[in-house]
Amino acid sequence: MAAKKAEQALVDQWRDILALHARTQCELDRALHQHNLCASDFEVLDVLAEASAPDDTCSYRVQEISERVHLSQSALSRLIARLEKDGLVERAMCAEDRRGVRVALTGKGRALHGEVLPVQRAVLTRMLAGDRTE
Numbered sequence: 001m002a003a004k005k006a007e008q009a010l011v012d013q014w015r016d017i018l019a020l021h022a023r024t025q026c027e028l029d030r031a032l033h034q035h036n037l038c039a040s041d042f043e044v045l046d047v048l049a050e051a052s053a054p055d056d057t058c059s060y061r062v063q064e065i066s067e068r069v070h071l072s073q074s075a076l077s078r079l080i081a082r083l084e085k086d087g088l089v090e091r092a093m094c095a096e097d098r099r100g101v102r103v104a105l106t107g108k109g110r111a112l113h114g115e116v117l118p119v120q121r122a123v124l125t126r127m128l129a130g131d132r133t134e
Helices: 002-033 039-050 062-069 073-085 107-128
Strands: 089-093 101-105
Touching: 002 039, 002 107, 039 062, 039 073, 039 089, 039 101, 039 107, 062 073, 062 101, 073 089, 101 107
Parallel strands: none
Antiparallel strands: 089 101
């Protein structure tokens, strides 16, 4: 009986984590929509912004981004293509491995990231601190 209660508590905890993630993702999508971004778009921009200083042109391989944003390779490729079409990122062949693709922020992408960063961080602060009122 105690084992069953412990197992149920574990399942309940897992479902609470999933619910918090879903609510937070929805709030991020809603807040970022006015900037024509969704939460996944911002995550890619944020990962790329962390890769380098503002005057740097550092980039990540698509596989490295995929590991950080938890998207499938195909979903990430479509997302990157959309960001590239909007002029926010640029893709180039890897110098070290011509089969690979590197992605970097453009100036426009870095500017949009800087504008949207406080919005995303405010949503995270509110949602993860437990204050879910608007």
